[in-house]
Amino acid sequence: MTRYAMVVDTRLCIGCGDCVIACKTENKVxxxxxxxxxxxxxxxxxxxxxTEFRSExxxxxxxxxxxxSCPTGASHYWGETNIVQVAPELCTGCKACIAACPxxxxxxxxxxxxxxxxxxxxxxxxxxxxxxxxTCPTRCMHFGVLDDANSEVSRLLASRDSYCLLPETGNEPxxxxxx
Amino acid sequence: MLEEVLATxxxxxxxxxxxxxxxWRIAVYLFLGGITAGIMxxxxxxxxxxxxxxxxxxxxxxxxxxxxxxxxxxxTLFLDLEHKLYVFRFYTTFRPDSPMSCGAWILIxxxxxxxxxxxxxxxxxxxxxxxxVERIPMGGWLxxxxxxxxxRYRRAIAAWNIPFGIALGIYTGILLSGFxxxxxxxxxxxxxxxxxxxxxxxxxxxxxxxxEPRERHLFTRIDVGLILTELAIxxxxxxxxxxxxxxxxxxxxxxxxxxYTIAFWLWFVTxxxxxxxxxxxxxxxxxxxxxxxxxxxxxxxxxxxxxxxMLDIGLEVNWTQLATQFDPALLQRxxx
Numbered sequence: 001m002t003r004y005a006m007v008v009d010t011r012l013c014i015g016c017g018d019c020v021i022a023c024k025t026e027n028k029v030x031x032x033x034x035x036x037x038x039x040x041x042x043x044x045x046x047x048x049x050x051t052e053f054r055s056e057x058x059x060x061x062x063x064x065x066x067x068x069s070c071p072t073g074a075s076h077y078w079g080e081t082n083i084v085q086v087a088p089e090l091c092t093g094c095k096a097c098i099a100a101c102p103x104x105x106x107x108x109x110x111x112x113x114x115x116x117x118x119x120x121x122x123x124x125x126x127x128x129x130x131x132x133x134x135t136c137p138t139r140c141m142h143f144g145v146l147d148d149a150n151s152e153v154s155r156l157l158a159s160r161d162s163y164c165l166l167p168e169t170g171n172e173p174x175x176x177x178x179x
Numbered sequence: 180m181l182e183e184v185l186a187t188x189x190x191x192x193x194x195x196x197x198x199x200x201x202x203w204r205i206a207v208y209l210f211l212g213g214i215t216a217g218i219m220x221x222x223x224x225x226x227x228x229x230x231x232x233x234x235x236x237x238x239x240x241x242x243x244x245x246x247x248x249x250x251x252x253x254x255t256l257f258l259d260l261e262h263k264l265y266v267f268r269f270y271t272t273f274r275p276d277s278p279m280s281c282g283a284w285i286l287i288x289x290x291x292x293x294x295x296x297x298x299x300x301x302x303x304x305x306x307x308x309x310x311x312v313e314r315i316p317m318g319g320w321l322x323x324x325x326x327x328x329x330x331r332y333r334r335a336i337a338a339w340n341i342p343f344g345i346a347l348g349i350y351t352g353i354l355l356s357g358f359x360x361x362x363x364x365x366x367x368x369x370x371x372x373x374x375x376x377x378x379x380x381x382x383x384x385x386x387x388x389x390x391e392p393r394e395r396h397l398f399t400r401i402d403v404g405l406i407l408t409e410l411a412i413x414x415x416x417x418x419x420x421x422x423x424x425x426x427x428x429x430x431x432x433x434x435x436x437x438x439y440t441i442a443f444w445l446w447f448v449t450x451x452x453x454x455x456x457x458x459x460x461x462x463x464x465x466x467x468x469x470x471x472x473x474x475x476x477x478x479x480x481x482x483x484x485x486x487x488x489m490l491d492i493g494l495e496v497n498w499t500q501l502a503t504q505f506d507p508a509l510l511q512r513x514x515x
Contacts, residue, residue: 017187033191040186053186065359071280072268090268093261095193095200096279102360102498104198107191112262166498169359 012140015053019132026131057117059173069100211252216348217381223340239304278357298329348374362426380482383475451481
């Protein structure tokens, strides 16, 4: 499996939400629904507090429980990669994938099928970055192939301390956050 | 201290602020699936154990209700689907990793087995209905010979109903317990719990519907055993959660002082298990019990409440809790 990863530098992210707008525009996400969002995390003890912003979305897990739980194969990996896609023509809207996702990263389209971040695979196919990454005004978001040691994401993860969300689930999430 | 709040808006329907993807429709489906499993097991057991005299309703008439109740449950399941026209996709693939896919295919085997047992007992169980069926043009031509065949192989058909009934009953629990992302459900005990609850509700149905006092007494005795087993499994479930990971302990806290304390302890454990158990035990000891139907009706209600409570708690306890900075209560201050 070729692993694609997204790396978000929490030192550079200012929580402007442009990634959210870019996603909604690029993917025509209906009103009231969001494929990505920004979290503000405050840690420490007053007065020694620190704040970081995280642009979050589907983690495109290498061991995705949503893919495993889907009864029809609508949730599937794109080719031999970890990019998780949903095929609307196979989806019954049973919502098993939503129950199976520990990140609550999926949503229900008004048409009835289940939707989520696709890592803008239609752009990736053309050699472009996902819309959120290309729009980010602080250049805090990066995207690439993790298995390529020379890729930007590999070099960033090798040079900086990083974490991913809920690694204890065993889903092997592929969105990383630089501390 | 770590406080995480949403910096951008997010309010995906049925996902935020609390997961609410499944409601009463799935609870009804799980309940009716469980009771159908019990019906299949008991009607098959009556045939295999030659209980024709002791339990005539169970032997001849009970099996008819299995596919009817299951179909009602399938209807509520269908109503829950968001992309209804694509329901046929359940049967264009088989995915052994997915409990829901396995369940969809189990039903393919459950229906023929349950319907065959109906055909094997219809003439004696529902003579008027059977003769009407045989008189209608297609019915007489097709169902008559089928009923002859089913009656000839009644015991073999009954033997097939037991494993399929057990598989159906366990599946209703595994459907939920297969989700690792939901700590309250992710527990192997849920399968046996739902199976025993399904058997118990089916026994209660017999007590409600049977006319023979001897049969009602037999199934009251069976139900007492099943309720005691269910209580033991519930205790094991709580123990398993108490000794589980942090998320499972948090899930358990909802039952001890949390939002689901009353629903679980009062509605399910007390009214659905302990009260009917004491009423049935009193009846078996020969003492007079007011409102004889109260105990089985409570068992039936408890069976539904079990599914509903399990469903709701499982959805509420998540790995991810997205708190939002946006507080709608603050808007009220703008409107004097």
